[in-house]
Amino acid sequence: MPNDRAHSLSGLLRLLGKAVAVALVLAWSLGPIALIVTAAFTPERDIFATGVGWRPTFENFVALWQRWGDFFSGLANSFIVTAGATVLAVLASTLAGFGYSRWRSRFLSGSVFAMIALRLLPPIVTTLPLFPIVNALGLNDTHAVLIILYAAFFVSLGTMVMRTFIDQIPRELDEAAMMDGASQAQIFRRVVLPLSAQGMVAVAIFVIVYAWNEFLFAFIFTTKNAKTAPLVLSEMVGSLEGVEWGVLFAATTVQLLPILVFVVLCQRHLIEGLTAGATKG
């Protein structure tokens, strides 16, 4: 009997320990986000005040809309760049994934190895030579330059993920289509493409999250017309002495919420992609 009680006591302690651990994990992961989002809905003068009740308001968002038109064109630019980079990266990755899945040669093995090695190089290094080239081509401050850069930095991960997916499509399907007289291009379009949609979604998620949030390339290659939302946000932080904190928090919230909802909705694909990407290259 006493043995039983000891057992239930240790079980209770274990449960309590788990609850505390979960609370800590939640506070760590969501605390900083919750802080900013709540502050965005708080009147400017209350944000740093202690002992004031919360009076939710939209005034920071209204002020953001009225005074930071730049931020909203930044959002539009982010949207265009994200969409463009996603289409380009998914397209190139799917084609290459098909190529690497269905053919074997030393050149192909060598080039896939080079792809992975190149992905490991620090992006800032490539900005040095690209900066004058982009200027010479008149591509500075355009959507195109960011689209190409973002797609290039995800095309090797994308290709690996797509190859893994396409490897799982039985070759017998290709051969059956070939017997019916389909060309290689038709096999790709009619057989492989429809069956690899799941992989394309996994690749798209990576590119979308990256392109929506990216700072370094946007900082170096855009100045005015193609400025993305994170860059405008950083300017709001930069102009900080005498900053309107409420407006800054509102902008941070607007930039964050769509992508946060997206990540939560795509959780399963994201986890699959992350594990496949890390173990397969």
Added chain:
Amino acid sequence: MAAVSISAMQEPRRALPYVAPALALLAAVILVPAVYVLWLSFQQSTFGRAATFVGFANYAKILADPYFWRALGNTVVVVLVVVHVEVVLGLAMAMLFAAGLPFRKLLIAAVLAPYAVSEVGAVVMWRTLFDPDTGFMTRVLTGLGLLPLEWSVVPSHGLALVALLSIWLHLPFTFIILYAARLAIPKELYEAAEIDGATPWQSFRRITLPLLVPAILVAMLFRYIFAYRLFSEVWLLTQGGPARSTEVVAVYLYLEAFRYNDFGAASATGWLMVVTSLMLAAFYLRRLYREMFARAE
């Protein structure tokens, strides 16, 4: 007839149209620029002026520059702290989740949330938390009788905040890798251990940890390579200041190129980053290389 056309279709050169766009993208944006940086690193060049060959002068210059060594030292310390803390926390969280939790999916969504946050957003959050006058964490720290982080004044505090927010941003990645690997360990092993009277700690030491080693190595390797690029967090938080004391290598490179207009020195720094990145990755790349060519046979 059909057999002939199948074998004709398996000719490797037919793969070229499919792999060409991806390879062209990588060549144009990464390969050619990386090689060009190597060339630039042997030139004296500023923006808009013709380059002249100077041999290893740029390398000599940066290797004699105390700011470079400080940036390198800062980078090494931050990377080591960030990656190892991440692995320990990620491992602990993987164990917690593997032990069985209610609302598991919801909790994982919460843990993944920082993955969606931009570097800029994270900087806004963490500098607000640690604001010297009004920050929530500043109040907590002083309330506990500890010193608050004076991250804009004291260099080590600035780097501590950089490390903290990097860990926060990237823990979801490390956690997912380790958690997926933990789930792949067969239940029977733990059941057998329990029958043999193993304590939870013993089954962690004898079963979980050894079987997770490959996943831990992969996670660490990726995080070393990606943490090494650290730029935005530092740039947005301290701009490398005060007095260039919190610079990391990528910030040093940026300042050499775009503030001091010394593309030669910046390129030499860049090439050192390339070489060290590939050295970090050498182990992984070697394993991969064998796998690739095994596939070709």
